[in-house]
Amino acid sequence: MTRHECLSILATLLKDEDLVVTALGWVAGEWHSVRPKESNLYQINMGMCTPLCLGLALALPHRRVIALESDGSVLLYLGNLTTLANKRPGNLTVIVFDNQCYLATGGLPTATAGVTDLAGMARAAGIRDAYEVRELGDFEEQARAALGREGPSYIVAKVDPTGKRMSTNIDGKEAKYHFVRYIEKSEGIRIIGTHAMKMD
Amino acid sequence: MRAEAVEAVVQGLKQAGVDFISLLPDSDFSELQRRVGDDRGFAYVPVSSEAIGVGVCAGAWLGGKKPALLVPTSGFLVAVWPLTSLCMAWGLPLLLLIPYRGDIGDAFWLMGPYKDTTEPLLSVLHIPYVVVLNNLAVGWIEGNTVFRERGRRGHGDLATAAFRVQKTIERQSKGVARCLQESTIVSPSSNFFKKRDITTRLPDL
Numbered sequence: 001m002t003r004h005e006c007l008s009i010l011a012t013l014l015k016d017e018d019l020v021v022t023a024l025g026w027v028a029g030e031w032h033s034v035r036p037k038e039s040n041l042y043q044i045n046m047g048m049c050t051p052l053c054l055g056l057a058l059a060l061p062h063r064r065v066i067a068l069e070s071d072g073s074v075l076l077y078l079g080n081l082t083t084l085a086n087k088r089p090g091n092l093t094v095i096v097f098d099n100q101c102y103l104a105t106g107g108l109p110t111a112t113a114g115v116t117d118l119a120g121m122a123r124a125a126g127i128r129d130a131y132e133v134r135e136l137g138d139f140e141e142q143a144r145a146a147l148g149r150e151g152p153s154y155i156v157a158k159v160d161p162t163g164k165r166m167s168t169n170i171d172g173k174e175a176k177y178h179f180v181r182y183i184e185k186s187e188g189i190r191i192i193g194t195h196a197m198k199m200d
Numbered sequence: 201m202r203a204e205a206v207e208a209v210v211q212g213l214k215q216a217g218v219d220f221i222s223l224l225p226d227s228d229f230s231e232l233q234r235r236v237g238d239d240r241g242f243a244y245v246p247v248s249s250e251a252i253g254v255g256v257c258a259g260a261w262l263g264g265k266k267p268a269l270l271v272p273t274s275g276f277l278v279a280v281w282p283l284t285s286l287c288m289a290w291g292l293p294l295l296l297l298i299p300y301r302g303d304i305g306d307a308f309w310l311m312g313p314y315k316d317t318t319e320p321l322l323s324v325l326h327i328p329y330v331v332v333l334n335n336l337a338v339g340w341i342e343g344n345t346v347f348r349e350r351g352r353r354g355h356g357d358l359a360t361a362a363f364r365v366q367k368t369i370e371r372q373s374k375g376v377a378r379c380l381q382e383s384t385i386v387s388p389s390s391n392f393f394k395k396r397d398i399t400t401r402l403p404d405l
Contacts, residue, residue, distance in 0.1 A: 045285045045289075052256070055245070055256040059259065080248070083252060173289075
């Protein structure tokens, strides 16, 4: 099972208005290739994708928020599992593509290549709906279930240590403006204020 | 932190439009933390690491909230990396509130290094900040424009208020007085037990 295969399935399950945030690494380009929407935010720094999605989900509880995480990113701030479990955002689904290595930086193994079980840790932290999947059919089943229920849901997808280096053709700041303007438009709110130049 | 100071900060936050607060419990801000945790006017997200708090606040801002992060001086150091790589790199505004520790007379020996690091680090990171004395916090927070106009910028997106609360001021003056009496200088390396003795004899402000 590859991450790109999973992403291709996930893209068919989402609505245009679903907010999707990707971690740094090849997942960003791969996701852009299958669902290039302004409701995507790409390349959030190591460890920050799930915390950012937690804040986003709490700010917009009526919108589905999906975090596309990696094992290396999650391992950097494991304490966030406890925050996620206690705040229980019902609209948040976290999908961790666990390739058991730091692929984008040379492929050295992560802790999940050893004995560490991320789904088990998530359950122990208090996230009831935390599951590990290894087959595409199971991924689709769990993703569909997660998107249809009150969350948070946590899916650890064990994927091959391979990927495609694909470009999003936009940097983070540009993606931020697209994303924020989309939220402003779809929510009818103002997030980035206008610049008023005082002449006197 | 005295009740009036807590209320002043809370009112300042509200007048600035802050509606989302993340924090890791800290002794200096404990009363303030309880107050904001009980206030339904704030979405409240306690975290296990200040770095995580930065990420949570960043997401809240993207969703239309106006976030603030309450961090101790030590936690500011923990938060520096995501402040740099997320807030500053992406241009995501965030208000930081940091208790001012480690000044002359601060009786806890562990606080000394934070006096040496907090303000210089804020300067190095080009984070605009003010040291606020007690109730002046209201005016500063209310008047800051971090959320109104800085959403576009990269470097100036963060604003920081370091609160030198009344309790610290009192400690400072008493600590200086004792220094003069004993002709010694209280420094971060001074004897811990002597400093603790000073602390225990101070009135609970």
